Amino acid sequence: MSYPDALPGDAKRGKGLTVWFTGLSSAGKTTISRSVYETLRSRGHRVEWLDGDVVRRRLSKGLGFSKEDRDENTRRIGFVAELLTRNGVIVLVSAISPYRAVRDEMRAAIGNFLEVYVNAPLEVCQQRDVNGVYLRARTGQIHQVTGIDDPYELPLAPEVVCATDRETPPQSAAKVLGALDNFQNSLNYAADCSRSLLDVAS
Amino acid sequence: MSYPDALPGDAKRGKGLTVWFTGLSSAGKTTISRSVYETLRSRGHRVEWLDGDVVRRRLSKGLGFSKEDRDENTRRIGFVAELLTRNGVIVLVSAISPYRAVRDEMRAAIGNFLEVYVNAPLEVCQQRDVNGVYLRARTGQIHQVTGIDDPYELPLAPEVVCATDRETPPQSAAKVLGALDNFQNSLNYAADCSRSLLDVAS
Numbered sequence: 001m002s003y004p005d006a007l008p009g010d011a012k013r014g015k016g017l018t019v020w021f022t023g024l025s026s027a028g029k030t031t032i033s034r035s036v037y038e039t040l041r042s043r044g045h046r047v048e049w050l051d052g053d054v055v056r057r058r059l060s061k062g063l064g065f066s067k068e069d070r071d072e073n074t075r076r077i078g079f080v081a082e083l084l085t086r087n088g089v090i091v092l093v094s095a096i097s098p099y100r101a102v103r104d105e106m107r108a109a110i111g112n113f114l115e116v117y118v119n120a121p122l123e124v125c126q127q128r129d130v131n132g133v134y135l136r137a138r139t140g141q142i143h144q145v146t147g148i149d150d151p152y153e154l155p156l157a158p159e160v161v162c163a164t165d166r167e168t169p170p171q172s173a174a175k176v177l178g179a180l181d182n183f184q185n186s187l188n189y190a191a192d193c194s195r196s197l198l199d200v201a202s
Numbered sequence: 203m204s205y206p207d208a209l210p211g212d213a214k215r216g217k218g219l220t221v222w223f224t225g226l227s228s229a230g231k232t233t234i235s236r237s238v239y240e241t242l243r244s245r246g247h248r249v250e251w252l253d254g255d256v257v258r259r260r261l262s263k264g265l266g267f268s269k270e271d272r273d274e275n276t277r278r279i280g281f282v283a284e285l286l287t288r289n290g291v292i293v294l295v296s297a298i299s300p301y302r303a304v305r306d307e308m309r310a311a312i313g314n315f316l317e318v319y320v321n322a323p324l325e326v327c328q329q330r331d332v333n334g335v336y337l338r339a340r341t342g343q344i345h346q347v348t349g350i351d352d353p354y355e356l357p358l359a360p361e362v363v364c365a366t367d368r369e370t371p372p373q374s375a376a377k378v379l380g381a382l383d384n385f386q387n388s389l390n391y392a393a394d395c396s397r398s399l400l401d402v403a404s
Contacts, residue, residue: 046289058281059261061274072263079260080282087248089289 015187016046016085018110019180021094022103022155023118024147025133026125028164028172029094032118035173036180037092045090050077052095065144071102078106085110090180098146100153114183116176117158120165122147159183217389218248218287220312221382223296224305224357225320226349227335228327230366230374231296234320237375238382239294247292252279254297267346273304280308287312292382300348302355316385318378319360322367324349361385 019036021029033049040047056063059076063069074097081091097103107113125147126134137145144150160179162172221238223231235251242249258265261278265271276299283293299305309315327349328336339347346352362381364374 048285048289059278062264076261080285083250083282084285084289087250087286087289087291 015112015184016087016089016091017112017114017180017183017187018081018085018091018093018106019114019116019176020081020097020103020106021092021116021118022097022158024120024122024125024152025096025145026128026130027118027120028162028169029096029118030130031169032116032162032164032172032176033092033094035169036176039173039177040090046088047090047092048084049092049094050080052077052097055095065150067099070097071099074099074102074106078102078109081106082110085112096146096152098150098152100155103155112183112187114160114176114179115155115158116160116162116179117155118162118164118172119154120163124165217314217386218289218291218293219314219316219382219385219389220283220287220293220295220308221316221318221378222283222299222305222308223294223318223320224299224360226322226324226327226354227298227347228330228332229320229322230364230371231298231320232332233371234318234364234366234374234378235294235296237371238378241375241379242292248290249292249294250286251294251296252282254279254299257282257297267352269301272299273301276301276304276308280304280311283308284312287314298348298354300352300354302357305357314385314389316362316378316381317357317360318362318364318381319357320364320366320374321356322365326367 019033021033023029030051033051037047037049055077056073059080060069060073063073074095077093077095077097081093084091103115107115120128129135133142133145134148136142137148146152160175162175164172167175221235223235225231232253235253239249239251257279258275261282262275265275276297279295279297279299283295286293305317309317322330331337335344335347336350338344339350348354362377364377366374369377
């Protein structure tokens with residue numbers, strides 16, 4: 001069953017949820033969340049994507065990488081995700097968000113919440129090094145890099161685990177979309193897919 | 203005509219907008235926006251209220267009251283308002299937001315935007331002094347108080363002006379709700395036109 005079509009009328013706009021991608025830098029959070037984002041958009045959903053780098057620029061300029069600042073950054077993302085979620089939006093968050101307690105705090109605050117642990121061994125992440133943080137850490141240019149000299153507290157009970165060293169990005173995205181479908185169905189939810197536009201398109 | 207009832211089905215949830223209340227401390231922003239918020243909620247709208255004090259706590263901890271920090275605070279509010287607005291939410295912002303250029307920047311970014319200038323003479327605001335800032339400014343405990351030793355750039359073309367020294371809070375709220383009705387009706391008219399175009403296309 002394709003959930004955008006599963007429910008009539010207003011219920012389609014009813015419940016939002018937040019899908020929170022956590023994991024090391026270069027684990028694949030951005031790649032998978034972009035794919036999920038594009039799929040949901042193409043299905044006509046209301047969806048917003050809060051990527052860690054964008055949020056750092058738009059909401060958290062001036063915050064650093066201490067535990068306190070990272071937690072504050074996570075809470076700001078969570079505040080925005082909560083506002084959107086309770087207004088029926090599917091929110092994708094991709095951010096390292098290394099500390100378990102504040103992730104769990106966001107889960108409790110937001111309610112409709114799926115945690116996706118994007119998991120690749122540190123060595124694989126270092127080989128990918130998409131934005132060069134591991135190189136800069138090795139050469140001493142930066143400190144407080146998660147997994148190197150800053151902790152990452154892995155999720156204890158994530159709804160989805162994407163082992164990106166052993167599955168392709170489409171496989172990972174499909175797992176997330178499947179979990180999202182199940183979650184939405186269990187909420188008796190279907191999203192903001194404009195029936196009339198589908199009719200016009202068909 | 204009461205617009206929540208004027209439109210069939212989905213259109214009620216279609217377009218969001220931001221109503222931005224600007225003005226001095228104790229001018230009446232919070233009082234009016236609370237009243238508008240409660241009315242819209244009781245009509246069944248999706249509505250969020252971003253109050254300056256709440257935003258300072260949730261998004262802008264650590265920012266001060268320099269022009270740079272005030273503008274950054276305003277931009278963060280605007281970022282969140284934009285995300286909500288484009289997902290069909292009516293967003294009420296009540297924040298001093300003293301600088302014209304950044305308010306206009308938010309108007310341009312958000313699109314569906316009503317500026318409400320909550321205007322009372324400084325002397326009246328000082329008499330009210332709801333949160334004690336004017337007293338603390340007089341006794342030298344704080345500085346950078348808007349209207350005292352920090353500028354307030356009044357809006358040049360606000361959609362609504364509430365002269366709160368000469369009208370009651372219900373009168374001010376009614377003006378805002380009337381402007382909101384008119385704005386929504388014009389949006390819905392545009393939406394109807396585009397629906398007709400879709401019908402023609404099908």
